[in-house]
Amino acid sequence: MPNDHLSSTFSALADPTRRAILARLVTGEKTVSDLARPFDMTMPAITKHLKVLERAKLIERSREGQYRPCRLHSEPLKEIDQWMEVYRKYWKAGFDRLDNYLKAIQAKEKNHDDT
Amino acid sequence: MPNDHLSSTFSALADPTRRAILARLVTGEKTVSDLARPFDMTMPAITKHLKVLERAKLIERSREGQYRPCRLHSEPLKEIDQWMEVYRKYWKAGFDRLDNYLKAIQAKEKNHDDT
């Protein structure tokens, strides 16, 4: 609900239907009905999901006759990818492993003793 | 709100307060009050944010006297990282650039003509 960029991207991705829609767009443009077909859900529900994706700029829409084809726009995903960088470093450094964590703690304790 | 893994991770990350909390945990364990300090928000609000992060397994909590220190757990972030892979391929292939997109369209059209 906060309207900053990352928040609306993450919240758009926090729904399996919307992630499935994005996944199907990897292979190219699709119309709304194309996108709706696999889901047990009414059209208005899909329209709403598309609105969410559009506001998050994860999709772009154009117009071809009665169709409003959607295509994937990956910019916001790149932003997430960048945001992840610091955490990637974190787990690559092994800070997420208990043994390393304990070692770090011990080192800290030792420092304390020395001071 | 859906309770699959990815959804709850994404939705936990869809809030700037919670992302800020995670960011501060990169440098190590913090108590709840530590985490609360920078925010203009009551403790119960922070407690709730921590609950969300904990349910998403983005943090782990232990007990030290009256403190309940939190530490970062990066597993769910790794899952997002993996999930991103297909989209990384997408933008690395340049499918997100308009010119490439148009080229792809033209290629398709041409195929049509030839058939």
Next chain:
DNA sequence: AGGTTAATTAACCATATGGGTAAATAATGT
């Protein structure tokens, strides 16, 4: 035991979300 600090729970509120049905718009084909 009594007071202080850390953190959570309970109860409440406003607003957002995800879904549905029914009706409206828009473009196509005859």
Next chain:
DNA sequence: ACATTATTTACCCATATGGTTAATTAACCT
């Protein structure tokens, strides 16, 4: 003009979210 197809809008509903205040639990310190 008229019916058909694609998509959206307008409402309505139930439940979730993010915040608040007040009260409660837990551990610590004299």
